[in-house]
Amino acid sequence: MLIHSQYSQNVPNPTQLDPRQPVNQKKKQYGTVLVRLRILDVLDVNDVIKHQQCPIGDYSSVKHGEIDFLANERKGDWLQKLPQQIKTLGSSLFQPMPAMKAIMTQPKAPAEVYPIIRLPITAMVPPKMSKPRLESNIMETQSQRTQGINFILSVMQVCGLWPWPIRNKSDSYLLVFLKRNFRYFLHLPITFTFIGLMWLEALESNNLEEAGQVLYMSITEMALIIKILNIWNRSTNARQLMLHLQDSPEYELRSEEEDNYWQREQRYFKWLYNVYQLVSLGVVYSSCVGVLFLEEYVLPFPYFVPFEWQNEHGYYYAFGYNMIAMTLTCIANVSLDCIGCYFLFHVSLLYRLLGTRLKALSAVHDEMTFNQELRCIFKLHDRTRRLTIECQAIVSPYILSQIILSAFIICFSGYRLQHVGIMANPGQFISMLQFLSVMVLQIFLPCYYGNEVTFYAHQLTNKVYNTNWMQCEKRTCNLLIAYMEHLKRPVKIRAGYFFEVGLPIFVKTINNAYSFFALLLNFSK
Known part of the structure; x- marks a missing residue:
């Protein structure tokens, strides 16, 4: 009772x-x-x-x-x-x-x-x-379901890449106006102006060697512009998708084992972001510190300066703007890379969760309980398929631009690394090695997580065989057969409906970068 x-x-x-x-x-x-x-x-x-x-x-x-x-x-x-x-x-x-x-x-x-x-x-x-x-x-708060991205979203809000919430209608008009237009006040005078000055410097170069010192970073920043415009254009969809991942009961974890596994993977992604961000900032600050020990006035990342800066008074103005702009663009670039990768990472976790629950059906011997659990799996799988399409619409433009431009970025980075001597400028040489590794990681991460989505979605067919299907009734067996026929439709993330995002496209990008690098060396001779 x-x-x-x-x-x-x-x-x-x-x-x-x-x-x-x-x-x-x-x-x-x-x-x-x-x-x-x-x-x-x-x-x-x-x-x-x-x-x-x-x-x-x-x-x-x-x-x-x-x-x-x-x-x-x-x-x-x-x-x-x-x-x-x-x-x-x-x-x-x-x-x-x-x-x-x-x-x-x-x-x-x-x-x-x-x-x-x-x-x-x-x-x-x-x-x-x-x-x-x-x-x-299991979880005490709903936000723990996406704890791997919560800190990144806070960083993106500060950097004007994620909308500020307007919680109280009693906020003053000025405060609401600042929240809605903060991104323009921050990026127009710093990010977009700095990138424009870098391209202007590249266009005014006298030879290929001078242009190569600017182009490797100019192309990188061009990819950043595409990412910023993409997230601004799809900010509403991205925010609604994030709230759906946090609050929807369809993705509720039902056991302590699932919760522990989920939290472990979320912590791993957060750790990956921290390492990625620290290495990227290390590229910026190692270059900024290295040029201070040179006898002549040199900017860490060359750009067109509209005033005379090669003197003691004007140099620090140009140097300060260079360091502030590069810090902002570096944090913005890494954060936008990680939020796109997180959407793919979260979808791959859901496919892994489906595989775990299908495998757990092997211990279920009651027919009614088996059917109930199977229906829950069907619902979760259907929602995950639709979620995959929503994630693809958000991350597809930025991955496409990254795949196309990464070959040129790696090519010009290797070309500049060849002309920088480790004895003449050790700071610049170390920063170039770091930058080259960051660029390889930048194209590797979306390809890796896109491959994870495809791999774990394909593994569901094998997981069906692990269920207790031999003891099921004929109606349930027919339902499992229909489900396996549905699983024959491949789940793939496409970049702009041109490339299938996965490890093969990463290998092709590295091969293209090496081909461009060899062509550039022959052309410079």
Whole structure:
């Protein structure tokens, strides 16, 4: 018995209640209702409780596929709206069950009317009885599901690459205006102006050697412009997708093992971002420090300076603007690379989660439980396929530009590294080695995570064989066969509908870079 025995005597006789009377017509007499529902889908419980589609009270439990809870009747006609709400969540319907042997029948009642027992307000569960923590609700906060990207999003907000939330409508007009236009105030005078001056310097070069000192960084910054314009144009879609990954109950983890695995992978991605960012900033600051020890005035990253700067007074103005602009562009470039890679990384984790749950079906011997779990897997797989298409629309333009431009960037980086002597300028030589490694990593990461999506989606076919399919009924076996036919459609991330993002395209890009480098050396001779 879910309700303590000392409160059972306060339960009124069900025959004295008219089941056709709406729930919200006796608010003054009855403030609490006890509802028992049979759950056809495990996700249904999580959907209802997590999003509070029905107002959960002081007690809630799930046992043997059923849920009993006390709900406050003052919060509206949620019982009548419950089936529609479940339908909008894409879950199966609930079947009503009698509560505490009190069955209220109504032959012509609509589907919204559920058997309930009305309890007086005094018949509340004692405060000591708290709602137990459901096994599927492992994470303390929803943001932990995407903890690998939360810090990156904060960095992107500071850098004007992610929209600032406007939480309070009472904010002043000036504050709202600054939040909406902060990105333009930051990037127009620094990022776009600096990149334009770099290209102007490259166009005014007298020979190929002088142009090569600027072009390797100018092409890199050109790829950054494409990334910035892409994220600005798709900021609404990207933000909605991120909120969906954080809050949607469809991706709820249901066991401690899944939670530990998920958090471990999220921490690994966060660690990867930190290393990537530190190495990239090391390229900037090693170049900036190295030129300070030279006898002549040299800028760490050459650009067109509209005033005389080769003197003690003007040099530090040009040097300061150079260092500030390169720091901002470096952080922005790495952050935009990582958020695109994170979308692919998150999708690959979902495919891995599907494979783990399919493999776990080998230990399920009950036919009904097997079908319930299989339906949950089908729903998650369908949503993951649609999520893959949404991620591709966001990351495709920037990956396409990176694939096309990376060959030229690596080519000019190797060309400049050949002309920089380690004894003449050790700081520049070390920074060029670091820059070359960062450029290889920049093209490798999206190819790697795109390959992960394809690989783990393809592995689902093998995972189906690990299920307990030999003991299933014919109808369930036919369902598994249809699912395997559906899995024959390959899942691939495409860059601008031209290239399939994966490790093969990475190898082709490196080969093209070497071909351009050899051609450039022959041309310079």
